[in-house]
Amino acid sequence: MARLHVIVVGAGIGGLAAAAALRQNGHQVEIFESSHFEEEIGAGIGLPPNAVKILKYLSCNLEELHCVPYEGVVTFFANGSEGLPQTLHHIARRFGENWLLCHRVDLHAALKNLACGASVPKSTNAQMSGPPAVLHLGKKVVDYNATLGAVTLENGTVQYGDLIVAADGIRSACRSILPGNPMKVEPSNIAAYRWMVDRSIVKTHPELDWVTAGPSGPKIVTTADSRVLIVYPCRDGKLLNVLGIHSDHGQDGKDWNRPATQAEVTDMFSDCHPQFIKFISLAENIRLWQMRCTPVLNAWVDGSIALLGDAAHATLPTFGQGFALALEDAITLGVLFSSESAAINVPERLKAYQLLRKQRAEYVAGQSRDQIIFPTMRGLFYRSPEMQQDIMGYDARKVAETFFQSIPS
Numbered sequence: 001m002a003r004l005h006v007i008v009v010g011a012g013i014g015g016l017a018a019a020a021a022l023r024q025n026g027h028q029v030e031i032f033e034s035s036h037f038e039e040e041i042g043a044g045i046g047l048p049p050n051a052v053k054i055l056k057y058l059s060c061n062l063e064e065l066h067c068v069p070y071e072g073v074v075t076f077f078a079n080g081s082e083g084l085p086q087t088l089h090h091i092a093r094r095f096g097e098n099w100l101l102c103h104r105v106d107l108h109a110a111l112k113n114l115a116c117g118a119s120v121p122k123s124t125n126a127q128m129s130g131p132p133a134v135l136h137l138g139k140k141v142v143d144y145n146a147t148l149g150a151v152t153l154e155n156g157t158v159q160y161g162d163l164i165v166a167a168d169g170i171r172s173a174c175r176s177i178l179p180g181n182p183m184k185v186e187p188s189n190i191a192a193y194r195w196m197v198d199r200s201i202v203k204t205h206p207e208l209d210w211v212t213a214g215p216s217g218p219k220i221v222t223t224a225d226s227r228v229l230i231v232y233p234c235r236d237g238k239l240l241n242v243l244g245i246h247s248d249h250g251q252d253g254k255d256w257n258r259p260a261t262q263a264e265v266t267d268m269f270s271d272c273h274p275q276f277i278k279f280i281s282l283a284e285n286i287r288l289w290q291m292r293c294t295p296v297l298n299a300w301v302d303g304s305i306a307l308l309g310d311a312a313h314a315t316l317p318t319f320g321q322g323f324a325l326a327l328e329d330a331i332t333l334g335v336l337f338s339s340e341s342a343a344i345n346v347p348e349r350l351k352a353y354q355l356l357r358k359q360r361a362e363y364v365a366g367q368s369r370d371q372i373i374f375p376t377m378r379g380l381f382y383r384s385p386e387m388q389q390d391i392m393g394y395d396a397r398k399v400a401e402t403f404f405q406s407i408p409s
């Protein structure tokens, strides 16, 4: 029998992971998603060890993600000269899991299956598991009521839940409803051109060997003024994900994610070696993505409502931790709302959720912002084993379990 009735707003990575974690504890979950998933955002993403750990806790079949191992990085300078390659063979030994690269669409599909699939994986406790989460597409939530535990849909319908998880992304409508939270997500003045290209096309051009040679992992081209071109494989190595990061002042009033042209990207990297310009000449379907981060919030929770994922802590992609933090939030809810949870415990458990997650997310998001914005801090994460341990060695489930066990029953 289902224990709590949970409403999740938003079926992105964070919302689906939370739905999967709560379903696996026997709760009945309904997800309201404003889009129809007709334009899934396709992009390569990094899964650092702390994220891989959580996917395994959720019994995600990693085979379905068609991951590529992140085994090393090769850096190039704008003039074409090559830096020393850096290998990452120590990652699994130090942090318990590998660093993997995958396609967002594959991860999204796998999490959707864990949340909404008819059956749960054999490795989860099937007796505890709840019914498949129900996903309502094209249902935009326009209002929240923390006292009543309710959300209002665009069509005026009110839905009630024992627990409401607002995983509605960086433009969260819920965030500013919670007491004392700022309204605005400030621009970072950093943006990235993003596109994907087939590896088989790149392989037909011998001058592009720099892209596919060397260890499996990113190739990074850096310029003296901190423009960066990052290329890395995903989907069994068949696709290459590309990011062209650069300064972008005056972001207010502009579209946060707009189509861009090849000429724009070529212009941005025009002083780079011809082998890099040749690579850009293969780009199609380019988007210009403004990078913004959620400001530090006053509250993540109110009554039976909690923010999760980018709604609470959208971060710059410096450490590739955006997804990981959303997964950590989700597994923390999974631990705090065990199968024994009752509706009456919800506000108190959500206070524990904020206590466990807010400081951690603010630290990772704050560092990832500062290390991209302040030249003196740049690259500190990659140079500091202690910081890597704090960030990638973190086990959100263990932290939450230790906390949960310390609460007097």
Ligand SMILES: Cc1cc2nc3c(=O)[nH]c(=O)nc-3n(C[C@H](O)[C@H](O)[C@H](O)COP(=O)(O)OP(=O)(O)OC[C@H]3O[C@@H](n4cnc5c(N)ncnc54)[C@H](O)[C@@H]3O)c2cc1C
Residues within 6 Å of the ligand: 009, 010, 011, 012, 013, 014, 015, 032, 033, 034, 035, 041, 043, 044, 045, 046, 139, 140, 141, 142, 167, 168, 169, 170, 172, 173, 194, 289, 308, 309, 310, 311, 314, 315, 317, 320, 321, 322, 323, 324, 326
């Ligand atoms: C193009 C792109 C590339 C990225 N690359 C990386 C990467 O390489 N590595 C990394 O770690 N992170 C990356 N990120 C960030 C990463 O996507 C997020 O950190 C992560 O997906 C958090 O997911 P989320 O579920 O919180 O938010 P989202 O994925 O944004 O999901 C929010 C969902 O809520 C829905 N929604 C919004 N408002 C409402 C409403 N009112 N009612 C109902 N539904 C609503 C939206 O339609 C959406 O489906 C990338 C983000 C983008 C956009």
